[in-house]
Amino acid sequence: MSDGGDEEAKRAERLRLDTLREYRIMDTPPEAAFDRVTKMVADLYGVPIALVSFVGEHRQWVKSAHGLGAADTPRDIGFCRHVVAGGRSVMVTDAANDARFRDDPLVVGDLRARFHAGVPLRAYNGAILGTLCLIGGEERAPLTATEIERLEDFGGIIMAEADLRRIVGERDEARRTLERALDFSGIATWRYDARTGAIHWRGAVAELWGADHATALAHVDGFFDRIHPDDREAVRGVLGDSVASGAHYATEYRIQHPERGVRWIAVHGDWDVKTDDAILTGVSIDITEQKSRQENANLLMRELHHRMRNLFATVSAIISLTRHAAQGVDDYVERISSRLDALNRAQNVLLGANFMTGSMHALMREVEAAFPRIHWSGPDLLLPENALVAMALFFNELATNAAKHGALTGANGRVEVNWTQDAEGSDDRRFRLTWAESGGDKQVVAPDRTSFGTLLMERSVKNNLGGTIERRWEPSGLVVDITLPARWREA
Structure with a gap:
């Protein structure tokens, strides 16, 4: 008792x-x-x-x-x-x-x-x-x-x-997490006060509108100055009709981005009525690539929407699952930041291409920039969005673990990443990748429990990519082999 x-x-x-x-x-x-x-x-x-x-x-x-x-x-x-x-x-x-x-x-x-x-x-x-x-x-x-x-x-x-x-x-922590997710997504959010003309921005504003957005776009006059002259009056008309009627605000127009030149922007907004205050709240999305390929515009818009849903679903899952694995607030923030950085690498590659596929070499350059002692070689392949995100999370978990417990803890440690893919026409074509660590200061031993990072890697390889993963703790360091169906074409 x-x-x-x-x-x-x-x-x-x-x-x-x-x-x-x-x-x-x-x-x-x-x-x-x-x-x-x-x-x-x-x-x-x-x-x-x-x-x-x-x-x-x-x-x-x-x-x-x-x-x-x-x-x-x-x-x-x-x-x-x-x-x-x-x-x-x-x-x-x-x-x-x-x-x-x-x-x-x-x-x-x-x-x-x-x-x-x-x-x-x-x-x-x-x-x-x-x-x-x-x-x-x-x-x-x-x-x-x-x-x-x-x-x-x-x-x-x-x-x-x-x-x-x-x-x-x-509330502030949730807002910061959402703002970070918006930064990674390439979406800017805004709130427009129709009575004063003030505009408040959040999210990927610099990417969409320019580095001077905080001063140049604080008022609706500056906003219209940035719109392409040929589209300015049409946008004034659409916004004016929305203000007058309280209807949904949606349009597309060109802007003169100070760093990136002419860009196409799509916007959607609705009115948030609070007592006598009327605030138009919405999002801005860069649709330049879609506009440049007019024949694929509908397909690309659907793909962008699907990618955003996947991204937010992935961010939500990572935030939720990491919360259960974290040892405290600092550990939680570190883990979330690391995994969101991995998502950002994948999004950078996708945004630099056609939104639907990304280069394996481009992804590895992002990984190498974050972890300079990772060296890699293999053919350049075009990965679809889901595969690129899965590979980005896979590499991030291995690299983070190597920096904390493996080869990258020592000054002489390094990682070699090599991959091959069977030629087209071969029976049962396979993609094979090896992650090999060496030169670390710490003795490498198998963990006594399965971490969330390990589960995330297995989910990325097995569930998302349909492959197998094998880990070996060699005297020289950790070696990881993955084998996947060869579904990707060369860049």
Whole structure:
């Protein structure tokens, strides 16, 4: 029974610490919203000191301190740990004569604390993260039930502010992830205020509109200046009709890109009506390649739409699955960034071609730019979008692992990538690729568990490409062989 109770307590503490990390509040600078509350309760209850403190794994950290310099203290001293452990308010009228506290450094030290009243700071899921407490240097009568209840209400105000910070942080993180995905997708988003003419841009704006977009396109006048003169009046008419009627805004036009010359842009937007504010929100997409191949325009538009769906589906899957494999926020950000970089390499190759296929050599140049000690040789092949993305993720997982645990950890380490493809007309044509590491500083051994990166490689090779993968941990380094059906034509 005792063991069960200990396990339950450990689980509760893990939940509490995990919840505290969600708030990302430890070691943050002072904030007026918290300091106003501590000053208010100190004045209201007539005590010299009021604190908001959060209890970490090994320490207590003061977020707001009225009447006392904020500082860390070990977790095993002071009053807060009793509030967290007991899950309820703790009242001490004379700490010097209380067996729990009379030898505590806060009581016998320079602070000479005698009176304490502390209430729990409860998170959204019920976990107690810290305390709001009052401290005085003289013995005094206990607070009444009404006074404790009022102090708990102030604790609720503190946690409402902390929850607001948490929610805003989660929102900002989600927005940054979406913006990064938009950057990789080649899509710019915008919000146009028809009353003021202001335009706010996000996503791949520099790619679509030019590096000076922040100043040149902040107002609708600058936007029209960038439109090709032959298309300017037509766009004014379409936008004007949309503003007048509130109808969907959609058109295509040429722009004079300052770095890339004349480009074709397609836009779609809808009205977001909030009380008396009317905002047109939409996306801009570069369709120059489609326009240059008019006979394939419909096919290319469908392919672009399909590719965007695949990209966002892939990004969504990576974000979701990486969350379960990550060891913490920093590890999660690093893994997400690495895998999104791999997607970006594939998208760079596709955007540099015809949106539907990409060169194997172009992909390997992208990989080599990110990991300079990777050397490669093999025939140039044209890979369709799904195969190019799968190969980009495959190479990224191997290269990242080599940089962390394999050959690329040492100054003399290197990787050789070689591939061949059977000639057309051969029976059972195969594509064969070998990844061979050598010269690393670390001894290479087989991992004791299957990581998400390994599963991602196997999914890329087996499920997406219909091939096989074999890994061997040789004395010289890791060797990976993949074999696929030979479906790609030479560039």
